[in-house]
Amino acid sequence: MRGTVLRAQSGFFWVQTEAGVLECKLRGRLKKERQSSDIAVIGDEVEVTRVSPREGAIEAVSPRRTRLSRRAAGSRGLWKEDVLVANVDQVLLVFACANPPFTPRMLDRYLAIVELSNLPTLIVANKTDLVGDDQAHAMFAAYERIGYEVIYTSPKTGAGIASLRDHLAGRISVVTGKSGVGKSSLLNAVQPGLSLATGDVSATLNKGRHTTTVAELHPLSLPGGGYVADTPGIREIGLWRFPAEELAWCYREFRPVLDACYFASCTHTHEPECGVRAAVERGEISAERYESYVKLLAEL
Ligand SMILES: Nc1nc2c(ncn2[C@@H]2O[C@H](COP(=O)(O)OP(=O)(O)OP(=O)(O)O)[C@@H](O)[C@H]2O)c(=O)[nH]1
Ligand SMILES: [Mg+2]
Numbered sequence: 001m002r003g004t005v006l007r008a009q010s011g012f013f014w015v016q017t018e019a020g021v022l023e024c025k026l027r028g029r030l031k032k033e034r035q036s037s038d039i040a041v042i043g044d045e046v047e048v049t050r051v052s053p054r055e056g057a058i059e060a061v062s063p064r065r066t067r068l069s070r071r072a073a074g075s076r077g078l079w080k081e082d083v084l085v086a087n088v089d090q091v092l093l094v095f096a097c098a099n100p101p102f103t104p105r106m107l108d109r110y111l112a113i114v115e116l117s118n119l120p121t122l123i124v125a126n127k128t129d130l131v132g133d134d135q136a137h138a139m140f141a142a143y144e145r146i147g148y149e150v151i152y153t154s155p156k157t158g159a160g161i162a163s164l165r166d167h168l169a170g171r172i173s174v175v176t177g178k179s180g181v182g183k184s185s186l187l188n189a190v191q192p193g194l195s196l197a198t199g200d201v202s203a204t205l206n207k208g209r210h211t212t213t214v215a216e217l218h219p220l221s222l223p224g225g226g227y228v229a230d231t232p233g234i235r236e237i238g239l240w241r242f243p244a245e246e247l248a249w250c251y252r253e254f255r256p257v258l259d260a261c262y263f264a265s266c267t268h269t270h271e272p273e274c275g276v277r278a279a280v281e282r283g284e285i286s287a288e289r290y291e292s293y294v295k296l297l298a299e300l
């Protein structure tokens, strides 16, 4: 049978199949072939055989369409890729228009991480009721101009919930955003009873407590199905070992002018004949986004 991994913990995998959810282990053969901790992760499409009414064995894992991964410490000072979720269709970055206040710099950080993973992004501007539609649109206009899709929502008034539902239907989505922006409220509005631990988990991590997080895909009862991934998300991935030379490419509106730099290794900060800085001067790249790039680069 074909199935989708919903949850993985200590060598056990909960796989959604046409016969319901089966608790599975990996066939020994798979473990020998690939000596890694992420042979199967949530979101993976797998082939299972049933060994009892509720149990199965994972025989094969299909090639991943996309992945959300983290760079983890490897042996001899090297890093290794640690896949958190497979077959991710989109990452939802949830921000509140107010309370907590909207910080474009934080959005830029998240966007850079998602761009590096080559995953589509949907920006969710939540709590529009607190500032009004006009101001909400003004706050995110710069991101729409550079080609990001933004939806404007408020679980309080119901605004944008139908649109959010359409975007989630039939896809695997990772939802992230800092504590208090309204992720749980939004998902509850989409599907009552659906509440994720995302923010709570990152809040715990920030306090430095050590918690084992169980990543999980929550099935959606929407047309075409769909899943929302419950993971610590982008925060946990962070900027650790982010390749500085790829940061400019992760600012998507910089891409068309990167060829115009005189130096192939241009960092776009001080070099002469820099295509990015020329584009900032011509007003094609916003000064805010450029400053945000320079600050983030310095951090890396
Ligand atoms: N005014 C207003 N308040 C909202 C809206 N959405 C959520 N809230 C409130 O914002 C607070 C935080 O919402 P949550 O849904 O718990 O936020 P969260 O992102 O899940 O937070 P964590 O779980 O801590 O990561 C709650 O008091 C909500 O009632 C909204 O659209 N408008
Ligand atoms: Mg929450």
Ligand SMILES: [Zn+2]
Binding pocket: 261, 262, 266, 267, 268, 269, 271, 273, 274, 275, 276, 277
């Ligand atoms: Zn340059």
